[in-house]
Amino acid sequence: MSEPDAAPRQETAVTSDAIESPLLEVTGLRKEFGGVVAVDGATFSVAEGSLTGLIGPNGAGKSTTFNCITGIHEPTGGRVTFDGQNITGLPPYTLANQGLVRTFQIARELSEMTVLENVMLAPGGQVGESVIRSVTPGLRGDVVKAETAVRDRAWETLEFFEIDHLAHENAGNLSGGQRKLLEMARVLMTEPEMILLDEPLAGVNPTLEEKLLERIHELRREQGLTFLLVEHDMDVIMNNCEHIIVMHQGSVLAEGDAETITSDERVLEAYLGGDV
Incomplete structure (x- = not known):
């Protein structure tokens, strides 16, 4: 993958103290489907008020991790903590009432x-x-x-x-991009504390993509919302997320800022096929 464009990074107020006291914490998360292990001991945290990226090659376990966090799937093992409360295995409507919501790759209007x-x-x-x-x-x-x-x-x-x-x-x-905007509007109406975004920019034209990103940063800045973002567009991840989590084969391979991730040989091998 090529290096991201030298676009200015969005400013963030996230500090090391915030990361030490995360809003969302995933510990040893595991999900099995029959004999297949889709998530294998994933452990990471998301700081309050942050825009954190979750990346990895196809089959890395990103969507299954999202589904386990948000109650679509019940984890086989591990623990999910949100705002200091154990929410492991709780159904989506209960999580929404507690302020944790998500969008889907395909909008569900x-x-x-x-x-x-x-x-x-x-x-x-x-x-x-x-x-x-x-x-x-x-x-x-x-x-x-x-x-x-x-x-x-x-x-x-x-x-x-x-x-x-x-x-x-x-x-x-509506067009595909307009449906993504509608889904974000619906999510915002639930008055969430944290939103998990599953490929929100897939199939969105550049104009609507820019609009969505602007709204996400505005919601962080004005309302203090927290976001965890799965997205395949690496320029989007590298230019907008101050913290990035890389999954590979169901586990967390690496974490850090954009510079750390793009220079990590393990990431280059697993995610980029060794091609810088």
Whole structure:
């Protein structure tokens, strides 16, 4: 792989103290499928407020690691800790309520619903309708107020990702890049502390790619959100992530900043085939 372009690195406020007290900590994670070991003792941590990259060749175990962290798969062994709490094996909806959410390689929008409706469905704990609320004036007012608040937040979120002009378009009619923006909007509506991004830029044109990266850095800067990013575009990883984790054959091979990773002979051999 070629060296990344000499684009300016994004500034980060992450310190060594933050890394010593991580928001997410994965320890000895293992996942077996029958006789196949997909993740084999992976151990790493993610600092609060950071944009951390997770890379590795195909079959390295990145997506399975994501799935084990976020409750899609139950780990065979190991431990996952988020914000000081053991979350190993908890289901995705429980993790979302605790502030840990993810996106997918292929966006999972509700295609027959509008963009606005997709975003409004995302927050948990909504009041909703019931027979009693519909016939009780005071309770009915609570429903209206709650729905108005969610709608207002949804519009603000669509504006943030610059897709508010698509609010009344069916989600199934969006382009691949627009669906990625919609998925990010839906995730943001859950009010997360940390977002795991599984190849968010795959199939996205350069203009939308730049927009997504700008929004990610703005969310870090303005809201203090933490991101763990799987991405095959090494220029994106090297120019945007201050800490990079390299997986190989289900385990963590190396960690460090871009300079450390690109000069690590083990990484060059495993990930780049020895071709600098």
